[in-house]
Amino acid sequence: MSANSNSQTERWIIFVVLFVAVALPLVFPLGLKTEVSDYTKMAWDLIETTPDSSVVIFSFDCDPSTMTELQPMAESMLYHAFSRNQKVIAMALWPQGVQMADMAFNTVKTSFPDKQYGIDYVNLGYKVSGIVAIQAMGQSMEEVNPTDIAGTKYSEIPMLKGIVTIKDIAYVNSLSSGVPGIKEWIMIARDTYKTPVTGGTTAVSAPGFFPYINSQKQLSGLLGGLKAASEYEMLIGRIGSATVKMDAQSTAHVLILLFIAIGNVKAYRAKKGSKK
Amino acid sequence: MTGFMSTLGLWMAVFFTFSIFSFLYKDNPLYKLSEQIFVGLSAAYWLVYTFFSMMMPNLIVKLSSDFKGNIILLIPATLGFMMLLRIFPKTQWFSRFPIAIMIGTSAGINMVRYTKSDLLSQVSATMINPFAAATTSAIIGNFLLIIGTICGVYFFYFSKKQEGMSAVPSKLGIWFLMISFGASFGYTVMARVSLLIGRLEFLLKDWLHIIK
Amino acid sequence: MKRNLPLIFAFICGIVVVASDFIPHRPFNLMIDTLQNWFMIIVGFAILLGQISLFQSNIYKIQHKVSGWYYYLAGLISFVIMLVLGLLWGTQEYQGLLGHGLAVQAWLGSKPFDYLFDNAYLPLSATMFSLLAFFVASAAYRAFIIRSFESNLLMITAIIVILGRTSFGGMLTSWVPESYSFWHLPNLSDFIMEYPNTAAQRAIMISAALGIIGSSLRIILGIERSYLGSDK
Numbered sequence: 032m033s034a035n036s037n038s039q040t041e042r043w044i045i046f047v048v049l050f051v052a053v054a055l056p057l058v059f060p061l062g063l064k065t066e067v068s069d070y071t072k073m074a075w076d077l078i079e080t081t082p083d084s085s086v087v088i089f090s091f092d093c094d095p096s097t098m099t100e101l102q103p104m105a106e107s108m109l110y111h112a113f114s115r116n117q118k119v120i121a122m123a124l125w126p127q128g129v130q131m132a133d134m135a136f137n138t139v140k141t142s143f144p145d146k147q148y149g150i151d152y153v154n155l156g157y158k159v160s161g162i163v164a165i166q167a168m169g170q171s172m173e174e175v176n177p178t179d180i181a182g183t184k185y186s187e188i189p190m191l192k193g194i195v196t197i198k199d200i201a202y203v204n205s206l207s208s209g210v211p212g213i214k215e216w217i218m219i220a221r222d223t224y225k226t227p228v229t230g231g232t233t234a235v236s237a238p239g240f241f242p243y244i245n246s247q248k249q250l251s252g253l254l255g256g257l258k259a260a261s262e263y264e265m266l267i268g269r270i271g272s273a274t275v276k277m278d279a280q281s282t283a284h285v286l287i288l289l290f291i292a293i294g295n296v297k298a299y300r301a302k303k304g305s306k307k
Numbered sequence: 308m309t310g311f312m313s314t315l316g317l318w319m320a321v322f323f324t325f326s327i328f329s330f331l332y333k334d335n336p337l338y339k340l341s342e343q344i345f346v347g348l349s350a351a352y353w354l355v356y357t358f359f360s361m362m363m364p365n366l367i368v369k370l371s372s373d374f375k376g377n378i379i380l381l382i383p384a385t386l387g388f389m390m391l392l393r394i395f396p397k398t399q400w401f402s403r404f405p406i407a408i409m410i411g412t413s414a415g416i417n418m419v420r421y422t423k424s425d426l427l428s429q430v431s432a433t434m435i436n437p438f439a440a441a442t443t444s445a446i447i448g449n450f451l452l453i454i455g456t457i458c459g460v461y462f463f464y465f466s467k468k469q470e471g472m473s474a475v476p477s478k479l480g481i482w483f484l485m486i487s488f489g490a491s492f493g494y495t496v497m498a499r500v501s502l503l504i505g506r507l508e509f510l511l512k513d514w515l516h517i518i519k
Numbered sequence: 520m521k522r523n524l525p526l527i528f529a530f531i532c533g534i535v536v537v538a539s540d541f542i543p544h545r546p547f548n549l550m551i552d553t554l555q556n557w558f559m560i561i562v563g564f565a566i567l568l569g570q571i572s573l574f575q576s577n578i579y580k581i582q583h584k585v586s587g588w589y590y591y592l593a594g595l596i597s598f599v600i601m602l603v604l605g606l607l608w609g610t611q612e613y614q615g616l617l618g619h620g621l622a623v624q625a626w627l628g629s630k631p632f633d634y635l636f637d638n639a640y641l642p643l644s645a646t647m648f649s650l651l652a653f654f655v656a657s658a659a660y661r662a663f664i665i666r667s668f669e670s671n672l673l674m675i676t677a678i679i680v681i682l683g684r685t686s687f688g689g690m691l692t693s694w695v696p697e698s699y700s701f702w703h704l705p706n707l708s709d710f711i712m713e714y715p716n717t718a719a720q721r722a723i724m725i726s727a728a729l730g731i732i733g734s735s736l737r738i739i740l741g742i743e744r745s746y747l748g749s750d751k
Contacts, residue, residue: 042657046331049656053500054507057518063686066705069713095641096648099505100498126356127644130636133611154612156360160562162416167555170548174556177364180612218420222428234498234684238491241712242721245432249424256494257501258684276504281685283500283652288681290660291674298664309628316628316638323639327646331653339587343594345643346573351598352640354570355605355632359613361563365556383557387564394571402568403525403747405561410738410746411529412558415536418735425728429721444701448714455715459722480722482672487719489673490711493680496655503652505645 045290052286056278063278070244071262073252074229077202078108083116085201086194091121091128091135092205092212097233098131101206103260103273104231105135108204111267113143113151117201118190122155122176124164124211129157129180131206149179150189156180161211165219168197198224202251205230213240217249227251231259321514324506433457455483526741533739574598597639604631676711683708 081087089109093101112119121132132154140146155176158164167175172194173185185191193199203220205228207213213230221228227248232240234256243250254263257280260273326341366384369377386405393402433456437449462480469477511517532554539551577598580591608623609615611633620630627634665671682688688704695703701710737743 041660043332045657045660046653049503049653050507053503053652054511057504057507057511064689065686066689068705068709094644096502096644097498098641098645099508100501126353126360129356129360129610129612130633156612157356158559159357159361159566160559162420163412163555163558163562166416167552167559170552170555174552175365175559177369180360182364182614218424222420222424234494234501235491238487238494238712238716239720239724241717242429242432242724243424244717245428246435247428247432249428249432256497256684257504258497272508276501276508277686279504279507280497280500281687283503284496284681284685285687287496287500287656287659288678290656291663291678294660294662295664309626312627312634316634319638320642323642324646327643327650330650336590339590340593341643342647343590344597344639345647347594347597347599348601348635348640348643350570350573351601351605352636353566354602355610357563357566358606359610361559363613366560366563379553380560383560386557387561390561390564390568391571393568394575399748400521403521404528405564406746407525407529408532408554409558409561409565411532412536412554414529414735414738415533418533418732418739419537419540421728421731421735425724426732429725429728433721444710448710451714452718452721455718456721456725459719460725463722463726480719481669483715483719483722485669485672486676486711486715487723489676490680490716492673492677493684493708496659496677496681497684499649499652499655502645502649506642506649509642509645 049283049286052282053279056282057276060275061278061282063281065258065261065265065274065277067262067265068259070241070253070255071259071266073244074108074204074231074254075111075252075263075266077227077229077251078111078115078117078204081115081117081201084118086118086120086190086199087112087201088120088122088197088203089132089135090124090203090205090207090212090216091132092124093131093208094125094127095131097208098134099276100233100257100260101208101231102131102135103257103271104254104263105131105206106138107260107263107267107269107271107273108206108231108254109135109139110142110269111263112204113139113146114267118150119152120155120191120194120200121152123157124161124215125208126157128206129154149183153188153190154180162215162219165197165211165215166223169219169224170196172196172199196224197226200226202227202229204228207232207236209236213243213250213253217243221249229253231255234258317514321510324510429456454479459483522744522747525747526744530739530741533735537739570598601632601635601640604635608632610636676715679704679711680708683711 089105089112091105109119121136123129123132136152136154146152156179158175164175172191176185178184179188197220200220203216203226205213205216207230213228213232216228216230220226229251231254237253237255240250240253240255244253254260257273257276261277264271264274323341323344326337329335330338366380370380370384386408389401390405392398433453435449435453437446437453440446440449458476458480460480461476462484467473508518512519535547535550535554539547574595577591577595581588581595605615607615607617608620608630609632611630624630629637663674663677665674682691683704688708692702692704700706734743738746
């Protein structure tokens with residue numbers, strides 16, 4: 032067998048083993064427990080301490096490719112905001128975010144059947160041009176969002192009475208899987224208009240946002256990836272899809288560590304062999 | 308009929324899922340077909356939402372409901388049409404005007420915002436009293452934060468050759484960057500596995516009904 | 520006029536934006552307000568231009584029968600179908616040009632645009648990115664090899680973070696006494712993320728910001744003008 036076909040076979044073995052390692056815990060859950068990290072607690076604190084009836088923004092700056100990570104976060108945070116009686120403006124800096132928002136609201140509304148559109152929550156839809164749209168909302172929310180998605184005029188939506196600019200928003204929560212997203216909200220909403228910003232992001236982009244969690248309070252906590260989503264579910268006492276999936280996540284992580292170990296042993300042997 | 312259509316939809320989703328997964332074996336016609344369909348759907352999706360959520364309320368409805376009051380919107384509309392003239396080689400130069408406005412505005416915004424958020428605020432956040440922390444580990448952490456940031460920035464300073472003693476902070480900077488890249492790899496593993504879990508959940512739950 | 524006037528436009532827009540940040544009063548606040556609203560509308564047209572460009576490119580490939588032209592045809596058909604359905608009957612949230620299409624909805628179970636979103640776009644998008652899990656696993660096996668001090672640092676950190684971000688990480692070090700809780704894997708992982716990682720990411724952020732500020736200044740002052748394209 033040539034080295035090339037050997038390597039191809041190795042690849043397929045890795046793929047199959049990973050596939051099985053992820054599938055098995057989904058079928059046979061292990062019920063592993065997770066521990067809450069500081070940054071998740073900070074995000075929870077912000078929502079928890081925001082007064083009743085405050086108007087907040089949930090910005091769905093994501094698309095379906097990252098829904099496994101971001102949708103559980105969105106649902107948990109929305110559930111938390113609704114349970115604190117906050118009024119939620121949904122919007123999106125990504126076009127696909129509008130559908131993501133709909134999915135999250137449809138799921139959470141089953142737990143809050145009394146919440147009414149226009150009074151407790153509203154969907155302002157997709158806004159093009161990211162940072163410019165946020166900056167324009169600093170001057171006038173109505174100018175950027177003349178109507179909601181149903182075509183109702185901004186001035187005729189009951190919960191938006193008194194919400195003139197982004198300064199009137201209690202906090203912004205960006206569910207972000209790239210640009211535009213959390214970074215743009217921090218730059219404008221937090222650093223320019225002093226509106227607190229929190230959010231959830233994919234694990235792959237989370238490390239880049241950690242410098243914003245600092246003494247300047249540019250970012251009030253951050254949920255990074257599925258683990259943080261499961262931590263949030265634990266904090267609000269609502270077991271959701273993230274907690275269920277964490278077993279598969281943990282198994283896959285251990286498997287990848289095993290791959291690293293085997294790869295290193297193989298490389299060590301090859302090095303030793305070539306020296307001889 | 309709805310039942311049939313929802314079953315058809317489910318099988319469509321399964322077909323597309325396996326078509327993409329088939330790339331793991333090797334590049335093949337099914338994958339290529341799905342890839343192009345994805346590009347087409349994606350582009351149309353973007354366009355439809357831009358039309359309904361931006362062009363309609365912010366331009367078309369405003370102009371049709373109160374033309375005189377919003378007559379100034381004809382300027383960005385004209386600039387927008389000038390942008391579209393880029394598709395014809397002879398009229399391409401018209402698009403330079405709207406592009407210049409977009410680039411100039413973006414440059415102005417970036418200059419101001421990056422100075423505030425990514426430069427000044429980050430520098431301020433590094434100028435902390437390391438001993439102000441409550442625990443020993445946090446005090447050590449604060450020192451690492453200050454040293455790591457300074458050495459990291461020093462590493463990116465390319466205007467002078469770094470050798471001898473001046474290479475020491477640069478070396479330290481590389482170590483911090485390596486730690487960060489390692490951490491990022493850990494997080495990347497987490498992200499990618501999560502996405503796979505999502506797809507397997509779809510197959511096992513919605514399609515095969517193996518899990519509830 | 521074809522080159523210099525756009526440069527003047529860019530200069531004025533850039534200066535107005537910068538000035539309005541320092542002087543948030545009339546006339547600058549009104550100017551920036553107007554400019555931002557115009558910007559959003561122009562971006563709408565820019566998105567349209569992008570899609571027209573994609574359309575043209577696919578048509579060209581089909582007309583010239585380039586290798587695999589039938590795939591581009593499939594892409595083009597899916598583009599047209601999604602666009603037409605979206606514009607005619609709208610989306611879950613928006614009314615289309617023909618209204619909400621209640622009869623079609625009763626037949627399909629949802630609007631045609633949403634039907635395609637749920638059953639084609641969503642699985643395609645999610646599966647496309649989930650492929651990367653397999654390649655990350657393969658890369659971990661092949662490329663994550665101990666070679667030098669720097670690669671050791673990278674690998675040790677990755678291992679701690681990968682383990683620390685799982686439920687197993689907590690279980691493995693649950694025996695560690697409270698006084699040594701720093702060495703508990705989830706805590707150690709959080710420490711790495713909060714301090715050394717943040718330091719390096721902040722260094723990258725500061726350095727990138729300096730670069731962005733510099734290039735923005737070059738654009739505003741008209742030194743950087745490649746975005747105008749060539750005169751040919």
